[in-house]
Amino acid sequence: MPSRIPCEFFLLRYVPDAVKNEFINIGVLLREAGREDTTRVKLTRDWSRVRCMDPDADTALLESMEAELAVRIREGGYASKPAMQLLEESLSTTVQMSEGRGALAESVAAEMEQLMRLYVEPLREKKTRRVSGRAAIVNTMRGEFERAGVWDLMRKRIAASEYTRPGDPLRLDCGYRFAPQSGQHTDAAQAVGTVLSSGTGVSTGTVRIFQAVSLDGDLEAAKVLSYSAGRLRAGVERVERAALDLAAVVEPLRSITGDDSEAADRYRFGVETMEEAAIRVVTLNDLARVAETARRELRV
Incomplete structure (x- = not known):
């Protein structure tokens, strides 16, 4: 033992x-x-x-x-x-x-x-209501980042107003900044088609931000994040002098739609709306890989 x-x-x-x-x-x-x-x-x-x-x-x-x-x-x-x-x-x-x-x-x-x-944690009865929607995504996301040993190194509840304008109520779940090794281009920079520089031609890094977005039912959160993406990207460039990789973490398609064709259409609409705003969409099934990437980039 x-x-x-x-x-x-x-x-x-x-x-x-x-x-x-x-x-x-x-x-x-x-x-x-x-x-x-x-x-x-x-x-x-x-x-x-x-x-x-x-x-x-x-x-x-x-x-x-x-x-x-x-x-x-x-x-x-x-x-x-x-x-x-x-x-x-x-x-x-x-x-x-x-x-x-x-x-x-x-x-x-x-x-x-x-x-x-x-x-x-409060005592739970044996029969408890299953946590679903955005709360379930946030819990799973935190768990994967904790297992990778990076949760404590990340910023939480990031105020969008830091990058957009005063009064913006949006808060983003978590994120971190990293500097790529010399000569490397980040996938985030390639995704948005730009590598920012400080005037010397040298990339100053990438800010990765993760937001839990439930596509089960109401798609308002997906539309709000899509509306904000451009201003967030410009704000990160202005404030941080870095590229923004904005990722929406969503449920897998089958976990919420089943054989419901209307629910599947809504799900695809939400994903496509965010992708059109250059938001990287990842599912809960991808989180272990995302957390491992964070571990490498933060050199844990």
């Missing part, structure tokens, strides 16, 4: 009222004992219990905290001043961290999932 890894974990808690001191566990911070470089942080994606306790909770802010906290931990450890400032100053007392507890793990990744189930 393989030896287990001594670990230490902390629970991240949402505390809307410091006087009552009532809280809900919303995440886990985990590391191998004595090794801050192994620290990982993960927050829930089910904010229903938080909203029950505090209907005015800014869950978008809480979600964005995960990526920022992961960056600060990588740079200085979980007990570093930048990480503590994020908890103590940026969010005041609404998010607190418990005292550390010990655990013996088969692996850090497996222990993280176990701790999330035990302490954070």
Whole structure:
């Protein structure tokens, strides 16, 4: 039997009222004992219990905290001043961290999932409603990027207004930037027919952005993303001096249409609409390959 890894974990808690001191566990911070470089942080994606306790909770802010906290931990450890400032100053007392507890793990990744189930995720009845549509795509996408070890390196909930114009409400699920090796052209640049340069003839890289788009029923999300694609591409060129590879992650055709010819027509319309806007369409079946590409490009 393989030896287990001594670990230490902390629970991240949402505390809307410091006087009552009532809280809900919303995440886990985990590391191998004595090794801050192994620290990982993960927050829930089910904010229903938080909203029950505090209907005015800014869950978008809480979600964005995960990526920022992961960056600060990588740079200085979980007990570093930048990480503590994020908890103590940026969010005041609404998010607190418990005292550390010990655990013996088969692996850090497996222990993280176990701790999330035990302490954070709400209990489910045996018969639960199947997660479908965009939520299912987002969950699967995150899972594949986590398995590839790149999720913590990616930006999340990217505001389209950074690249389009103030007031644009669209938020994009995740993305990253990478610089191709000298002499290489990226597939994204070839797809849009251009390689951007900084004025010296040298490519400055590619920004890859992934957006979950469900084609099961309403196609509004596909049309919104298609409408935004041109402005996003121009904005990335202007702001980042890089090419944009915008990818829509969708369900496989058969998983939602079956023998329904009208549903199949709607699905193809959604795919073709996005492809006409130079959006790369990938299905859930392609995500393992996409995540592996991200792992290579981010040199993990």
